[in-house]
Amino acid sequence: MKRISVSVAALAIVALAVAWYLRRGDAQTTSYRTEQVTRGDLLFTIRATGTVQPEEVINVGAQVAGQILYFGKDANGKTVDYGSPVEAETVLAKIDDSIYSAEEAQAQAQVQSAHAAVQRAEADLEQLKAKLNQAERDWQRAQKLGPSEALAQSTYDAYRSAYETALASVAVGRAAILQAKASLAQAEAVLRRAQRNLGYCTIKSPVKGVIIDRRVNIGQTVVASLNAPSLFLIAKDLKRMQVWVAVNEADIGKIRPGLPVTFTIDAFPGETFRGEVGKVRLNASMTQNVVTYTVEIVTDNSNGRLLPYLTANVQFELDRRANALMVPNAVLRWRPSPEQVLPEAREAFERSAGRKEKPGGVSGSPSGSGAGSAATGNRAVLWIQEGNFVKPIRVQQGLSDGNHTEVQGEGLTEGMRIVAGVQTRSNSNQDVATNPFTPKFPPRAGSAKQK
Structure with a gap:
């Protein structure tokens, strides 16, 4: 009986040792990944892509x-x-211009012919006037004699008819002159057209x-x-260039003439060019149900580095903060689990969270999409490490450029370390960085732990 008791006690000790070893193998210590509060200039921008264009372009064509x-x-x-x-x-x-030279010569000849026609019409008119004078004198003598034995009735009527015919002929002559001058004007117009085509x-x-x-x-x-x-x-002038940028309708309300702009060109890496908004065109275009407006940016090109039709990566400077305290957006997105919160602040943390978000989830801070945010005054919570726990610091969010966000709060100073994530360290001395967005799966039943 005594031997059995000793055996049972030995087995119990062995079981406890195995359990302790397994627990020791699973034991992990938690450390926090932190980011530093920095001070600097923060810029809120709208990013877009455009094309460098000459300020004034003339398309020279051919009219012939x-x-x-x-x-x-x-x-x-x-x-x-x-x-x-x-x-x-x-x-x-x-x-x-061989064809147009021939047409011009032909038009010149027509003008000369028209001039000759005018001169002939004028000469014909003078001749008709002379016949009218002769007919008028004959008619006057016939009227003095009248129909009598000295002047037959038929002769009297012939003088009268001759006078009236001569009078009408003069009117025809005057009309012929007008017609000849009109033909001259037409010929001159044809000549001017031919000369213009020849000049083209x-x-x-x-x-x-x-x-x-x-x-x-x-x-x-x-x-x-x-x-x-x-x-x-x-x-016309390559010293003054424009950048034509297509801006989404959601952002066009923030663009105004005179707004400062910076842009980069892939052909000149590391170099930043500056300009300002000249105008916003009102003729919007729609592509795949996306409405965009063309914004003209005016920039100086006195050095001639900007070439027409280069692609420009544009940033519209909507707002700027100088010498501001800022943190990476990652620290605003991170949330601890209740077990990681300092015990004195845990109850308030659970009450304010309301269990609306899962531990390690997103807290509704700036997304870091790179577009930036102009929203200011939003409240946020930063977490600083205190021992094995984290302690909250309540701050006000300011301007965001998509990567960093301006923050203000009591006790917040430059150089302070803010928790941005969790790193787990196992006994095998291997660091494992955990991503709060990575799903966690329960262990499979009956699976053996790998050593």
């Missing part, structure tokens, strides 16, 4: 059809090409600027129809 014979010379004496600087009235290209064969620059696009080649035939074919695209 024909073959391109040659290109002109730019301000440097070189053949007009991409990037060529040109002055106003510089010849850009020449279109074959010489393509000239309407302004001083830089050619940013040449759309024809020598030997190519351009055909003018309802829409004039585009030959050259000229930027």
